[in-house]
Amino acid sequence: MAKFSKSNAPQFSVDVYQNEFLPEGGREVNAIVTVTSTGGGAVAAPQFYAAGRGADAAVALMVDCSGSMDYPPTKMRNARDATAAAIDTLRDGVHFAVIGGTHVAKEVFPGGGRLAVADAQTRDQAKQALRKLSAGGGTAIGTWLRLADRLLSAAEVSMRHGILLTDGRNEHESPEDLKAALDACAGRFTCDARGVGTDWEVKEVTGIASAMLGSADIVADPAGLAADFTRMMETAMGKEVADVALRLWTPLGAEIKFVKQVAPTVEELTDRRVEVGPRAGDYPTGSWGDESRDYHVCVQVPNAELGQEMLAGRVSLVVPGADGGIQNLAQGLVRAVWTDDMTASTSINPQVAHYTGQAELAQVIQQGLDARKAGDADGATAKLGRAVQLAAASGNADTAKLLSKVVDVVDAAEGTVRLKAKVAEADEMTLETRSTKTVRVKK
Structure with missing residues (x-):
């Protein structure tokens, strides 16, 4: 797990939007929690990374090489070009590998169970290796993810990221095998998933991205792959803080109804809670660069008398600290106030x-x-x-x-x-x- 150090790190802030007023007998408290990270990420100039920041990352590119990638042949060519474009976008010093995925996973570059370190020479060597990629075989995405995990875990870095491209259904392993692979890899690296063409299963690709806290999208026309891969890699290179968790503490007698990310996408987090102490739990949010995300927290509080006020929840952003403990990056409070003012208690926060x-x-x-x-x-x-x-x-x-x-x-x-x-x-x-x-x- 990545350790966080304060030097030159992005700054986090937490803003809570809610109507804290409840009517007599009211128990459900809803709040939107906006988390913003500034002062790092993709806006940084290239020389900013040359000083050693931004190189603390490892990336695995998983390219579908199944037989269907040859129909039409431009699909495989576009996949090679897109992977080359992503490799060109890597910062110097970033560890990386390319995996060819069929019914088995193969190391395309650098091989030998290793990761390469990005510089002009290794980028060129990787692009030479891509030229040998050809289509043939089936699709077993779980094997690709497990190989990516083995390679990425070997690097002494805080950011581990995968990019996965597929054009077909995961027909050469069972759904249970894929789920087992996702369960094994979740929390170890983040992964963006892309479906190219129209012969793949949407719920499969979105399920992979969701489990791995990454993005999912369709590239219906393979000609759009290079631009999409470049954008994905730029975003990955802009991430600077890994393993960030939303920690929610609630008072005695309170019950959490749900926690979900609601912007920039809807992502259910309720079932991902990890207990971390009395009445406190962590919800994983993955890696952060310069960005802002919104979360909807719903808490059921114990009943109270009119005029009473209570802290319904404390929301914190936490990361593993350099000393092995936990570092608190920012926090916000969710309140509940009981009132007989009908106007106050019935208005819904925008x-x-x-x-x-x-x-x-x-x-x-x-x-x-x-x-x-x-x-x-x-x-x-x-x-x-x-x-x-x-x-x-x-x-x-x-x-x-x-x-x-x-x-x-x-x-x-x-x-x-x-x-x-x-x-x-x-x-x-x-x-x-x-x-x-x-x-x-x-x-």
Whole structure:
């Protein structure tokens, strides 16, 4: 696990948005917790890294080399070019490896169970090795992840990151084998996953990214891979603090209903809690660069008398300290105040209302697409209509645009839609893959 040292590190802040007022008998407290990290990350100039920062990282690139990557042949060529572009984006001093993935995982570069250290020479050697990649064989993604874990764990670094590209379904190992691999690798490195073309399984790719605290996306046209890989690697190179956890302490008698990330994507964290002491638990958030994320925390507190006030929760950002202990980066407080003022106790905080809608938006898109696949036209129309309504109300223009490729919008405000008779597979998969992307509250 990475150790955190204060020198030249990004600064974290925690802001809590809530309506702390509860009516008589009220017990549910909702808060949006905004965590912001500044003073590090991708905005740094290259010379900033040359001084030794930014090299404290290891990256494994996992490239699908299964037989389907040859249909059409441009897919394999684009995958090689994209991997080369990502290698060019590596900072000097970063440890890295390239893995070729089929029904088995093979070390493409540098080989011998090692990682290379990025410089002009090793980048060139890695790109030469990529030219030998050819398509043939099956797909067993769990084996790719386990090899990446073995290679990455050998490096004495704090940041460990994977980039995984696949074009097909994980047909050469059982879902149980993939889940076992994800369970074994989760928390050891983060991983971004990409599906290229339209022959892969969305829930498989998004499930990998979710388990590994990374991003997932579709690259429907293989020609877009190089630009996407470059962006992914730039983001990875901008991460500077690993193993950050959201620590939530609650008072005696309180019960946590849920904890979820709600921006920039919806990610359920409730079941990932690790107990760390009396009434306190950690929720993993992965690695951070210059960025801001929002979390929705819902706590059920014990009942209290009118006029009483209590601390409903303390939210802290923590990392492993250099001395083996824990370092607290920032904290915020969630409060509960009981009042007989109906206006105060019934008003919903705008942040809470917005993200409750965004979480519902992600859910109804998934339900609508599942209903559509199952041939339930009425169910699909109702759910996707509600999605259109929520996207319009919250100003989520990107999701609204994706929805308009799957349904004909009659009245967005009312959520009246008609299912399109023909939908391009890439459009449906893009909507499903990006369904959890949210927009932030308009200030």
